[in-house]
Amino acid sequence: MNLSRLLAARAAAGRPVTVGVIGAGKFGAMFLAMAARSPGIHVAVIADLAPARARENLTRIGWEAERSAATSLDHALAGGATFVTDNAALVNDPRIEVVVESTGNPAAGIRHALAAIAARQHVVMVNVEADVLAGPLLAAKATQAGVVYSMAYGDQPALVCEMVDTIRAMGLPVIAAGKGTKYLPVFHASTPETVWGHYGLTPEQAKAGGMNPQMFNSFLDGTKSSIEMAAIANATGLLPPEDGLAFPPCGVQDLPHILRPRAEGGILPQKGMVEVISSLERDSRQVVGDLRWGVYAVFEGETDYIRRCFSEYGVHTDSTGHYAALWRPYHLIGLELAVSVASVALRREPTGMSEAWRGDAVATAKRALKAGEILDGEGGAMVWGKCIPAARSLAAGALPIGLAHGVKLLRDIPEGAVLRQADVALDAAQDAVRLRHEMESQARPLLAAE
Known part of the structure; x- marks a missing residue:
């Protein structure tokens, strides 16, 4: 719990952490909004296929025009400003310490990660699609190169990894972990043409809000949840269900009751699994106490003494007192990404990392x-x-x-x-x-x- 102090020290020494961002869409823009408020972080270059659109996003998030007025990377590094370009190769300058990959394109993400690792730069992989495609191998290559490959704090996989790591560090076994989402079985068939009805929007409303139908459909049809749970499995050793996620309807009050082994009244085939819980009952009613935007972990009290401590301190458990749950009701997405940037640069520690292909x-x-x-x-x-x-x-x-x-x-x-x-x-x-x-x-x- 010292990242803010370490960032302040780098700022005081006139050596902020230098960052290159690839992709200035929603997640990237959220990070950039916060990076502008941290003197310990200097985003020296932003690479985006559409620089004009990237500048529009910078204006929308409150950047002053002069902040992104640098005409070259040299100019940006010398004056503390930012150079906006469509040339992603400029991000791999040796003066850039951390590369944030936030394109969302798996092929591009892998290409950019390989380039950063070759340039001996730390990688914060916002692009969870790329991480699930080949993250364990990218992480191994980064380790061999002496740099850090990390999940993106603020995104749900990294937050779940942090929760799992904290619980395990206490000495408690993790029984299940994952996130909440809006889910019904019919959503698997959703298309970009039908998606807005499931969100209660008209196509015109969605277009006016600049919402990408294919991206939002990925969140709805189960794909994004599957990608994120696979990433968590690869980072933590928790296992996916054999034939896919069950998406059980579940409120926070029922986490330790539902996310326990099947043999003890829950839904899990075994202990130590990833799972996503739905904010909708199967008849479309809203789940009471839903965790649509949040993350959770269920863990086990293995002894009478530990279970008695759960009871004494009001830990939320199932009726037996054997299983307990922690949860976080929301995540702040790119607004939290500076935690990863600071962690990899200043502590050389990832905020979640794919260790093996599971x-x-x-x-x-x-x-x-x-x-x-x-x-x-x-x-x-x-x-x-x-x-x-x-x-x-x-x-x-x-x-x-x-x-x-x-x-x-x-x-x-x-x-x-x-x-x-x-x-x-x-x-x-x-x-x-x-x-x-x-x-x-x-x-x-x-x-x-x-």
């Missing part, structure tokens, strides 16, 4: 698909991402959702089926495909031995 988010057909169709990827109308164990994904040769965009189907796929990599025409020369296959090859003997 979970995957695999492309699953929303409808019957025909050979020759081009997949439209995460949040699209054709596939959604299902969270399954990495061992099952590897055995099936499953197609990760991060590679399910812009590729041609080679055969017909029935509705509800998990797609295989052999079902599509992948370009083995692409960095994302190459790195994914490298990770699979390294994981194969390890997963086979488990």
